[in-house]
Amino acid sequence: MKLVSFGDELVKGKASPYFLAQMLKFDFVDMSSDDTCNQQIFRDVIKFLCEEPRDVFILIGWTSGNRLEINWNNKKFTYRPDVHDYYDNGINVLHDSDNILFNDILVGQHRASEAYVLQEILTSKDIPYYMYNTQDCIHFNEKTYLYLRSLNGKNYHNPLNKESSMKYFTQREESKNPDLDWANFLYDKISYKDGK
């Protein structure tokens, strides 16, 4: 059995998914990447599923919703509302439109839609999985409520609460080894152990 981990730079390498794989006695496949965004994570998982994988447990760490992939003069990276020190100062003009580019309702709707689609596909393919947020949450309001209600909460750790995200959990616990602590936390949460 392999644990295949998708996510951002916070879960890349010898981070929590790596330790979780050890706890579960699974092989570890790291599909996470630096400076990714949720749209890219969705595509990475879809591409992986198209390879018809067998004997895998899929772990998805959704990143911040405030990341937009851009291609600025052939340099690809994510544009973020809280970053201003880009290599080209011209990029900062986009900040004038951050309120539109990162509308929390629309970001929440798209994010919940893609999580829902992946949950349904993984369930239909009988592939065990677990989702969590690495650093923020899906915005909850009347326009996102029904999307969120459709998500399987048993396989997605508290998507509505920022403090339930990995980053906030580990900061709150003032952990000396946050990756190991989050791995332990996930180990307790997931029901898929020993192939059951």
Added chain:
Amino acid sequence: MKYLVAFGCSHTNGSMLDGVNGSSEYNVRNGFPGILAKRHGYELINISKPGGSNQYIHRSVVEFLTHYHNKNDDYLFLINWTSRPRMELRYHEDSNCAHVTVGDYTDKKSVPFTIGTNASLFADKSVIKLLSYSPYFINLDVQAERWACWVYGLQQLLQAKNIKYFMSNTCEPLPQIAENISVVNQLNLQTYMEPFDTQNCMIEFLMDQNFEKTSCWHFRKDGHEAWADKLELRLRKLRYVE
């Protein structure tokens, strides 16, 4: 009840069908989705928006499933993908800005955004400012990758839910590029009409047949009838309609 639920952009919305309006109740009910619904005894639900992006189309299918779908009803989904240089934006809830179009379950805060759109269509300066920079964050190769993934996602989802569906392209074919080829190879070509072929996109197909297009590349009733005929042939093959 039997429902034909149509998702798409202006072509699905019937833009300019009446020769006057970009979006009107008459156009929404009498374009190719309405024609097919009437022919085969379906109630029409038309969830389309002029300028709507593939991102919007994907979200609106999920929205319908999570908000309005009733397990006791019979559905046929017609998903009509559009062109790549588009994305969905949203006006702030507290602002007076609205993007009003006609259709079912419309949301006036949802803003269709296309590279090169006329700025006068937007009510918020923040959106207008984005027009100059849109090619930087609407990269066409990334859009082709996203499009293939949305198609695959919906294909698997609708199949798992046992919902009849059929997909077609209205504006352009789905490009096959290195970044999406593994996904493209998994698409169901029975339920997605020649996705890679320009001649089987609504615009090109109708122009090849010499149907008159409007100055904004839309079609009148005769064009919609012809496109409905073409889709109907495929729906018959799938035994979705008699």
